[in-house]
Amino acid sequence: MRIMITGASGYFGQLLAQRLRDDLGADTEIIGIDIREAEDTPQEMRFLEGDTRKKRIEDIFKVQDQIDTVIHLARDATPGLPSDKSMMTNVYGTAHMLELALKYKVKQFIFPSASIVYGAHRDNPALIHECHPLLGNRDVSNIRDRVEADMICQSFSNNTRMKVVILRIVPIWRAQGNGMLQRYMKHDLVPTLMGYDPMFQIIYEEEVLEAFSLTVRNPKAFGAYNIRGRVFMPLSKVIKELGKTPLPLPEPLVHKKGQFRWSENVRFDFNYLKYPFCVDGDRARRELKYRPEEITITRV
């Protein structure tokens, strides 16, 4: 089996390579692709330089033998990046990789999306199903890119030759790194919107890795899956769970036109702290056998 991971130099790409090697054994070859090599690329992975936006990336498919699975992690979420630049990587790059994967007879294409694509709205159902429309706020480039990329993947998911799997993952709490959730909860005091305490879901790294590993090992998986962790509680309790203190403040003190006042470079739709956007993980539980409550969490 041969697996290609794009965006492999990223923090998560490296974790995933190690995890897949542990789960799938030594006869699985893992090819990592990124625009530059990380300093400590794990030995499990064969690194190749390539840019998902460029035509030249096709050469990798040409010279390799059959690639069975593509895991498309490449994404540019650099804070403050102009939105047209991020769109090239996040949307065009995804479409490009999908076309190449189809052309070179890849069997499975896994795309990590996020539960924020559903958008936070006051009439959201208590738990959102996979078939819910993607109503994420298009004014924030980060969210818009995710929605667009998710929709492009969906348009490929009717394909019978290649199984396109979209994992809509709830906000990830990472041990290291610079995710949206980390930047929001940078300080010990975490401002929340006074009077609003919606139900919130977060997921730990181990749970995400398990979901990826189960998907790779399940050739029948296709379409969108909501991936939720074991944590499902009000936002203030989530903040306490992560060892921080929630600080309810009137909305104007938390953000100005979507620009977070408490940490630099966080542009965000603050409806996500106001309305629930919790997902129903039943499909992943049923079809991927993904059971978050059975996973041991070591890094928090």
Place this chain on the structure above:
Amino acid sequence: MSDYKDLKHKHFFDGTAEAFMKDLLLRSDAGMQDGQYDMIGGDINATAKTMSFFLWFYKFYFRVEVHGVENIPQDGPGLIVSNHAPIFPFDATQIALACLLEPEKPRYVRTIVNRAIADIPFFSTLMSRTGQVIGCDDNVRRVFENQNLIVVFPTGAEGDMNTIFNKYQVHEFAVGFMEYALRFRTPVTPTCVTGSEEAALTLGKINTNLAGFKHIPITPIFPWLGPLGFIPFPSKFRIYFDPQIDYHTEHREERDNPEKVRELVEGLRQHIQHMLDSALGRK
């Protein structure tokens, strides 16, 4: 404490009422467990606290009298359809308490709340913690799968603006609940509440579009006293439950026929109007 009738005023301050309510919720079909949130975000401690607050109103303030306790469905999912009085949904809380306190087997009632509630600070949180739902197909299906009762006020935001001059007029019903009843094969229990209009004492209304609400009521104390204007007047509440109607056994095939559904809804509206009229001794 085994019966709410034994509760004294002091019990509402020393936590006895809350403990009583929590015990009742655990025995009921709410499906809430200590230390866990249900799928809607319901938390048993928050719910017990809120319900014990309204229990004081139930026992001492509105002195609720329930007729037709035997008609409260004993098990399985169901819809309770009732008339509605303006401003604060005291009628909903009192019906919910009646279903918890009066039958032998306590039933937990969830309400379908106005979407605009989700925009109001603190209320949105309170609604979520007590397991109340926004009316959408998915939520309703989940509540019915959970074997809970739902109370609906089909007059909705449009029709719940009776004033004391035309009180207990049941306005035109929305049809959504009947579609749910037919689709999910749930019985409908017609219910009416008297006393709720006097508690609100609406003198008039202003048409507006503030925060998603179409009208703002005017009462002797609202909006003059601000949030204190929500305090109801101490009228006596009477809640009447009629035997359930199984629309789904005969009319399930007609669920895709809007005219027939509207006809059924109109029949139910007249039924509830009739219940109200006979309860009030009107012609």
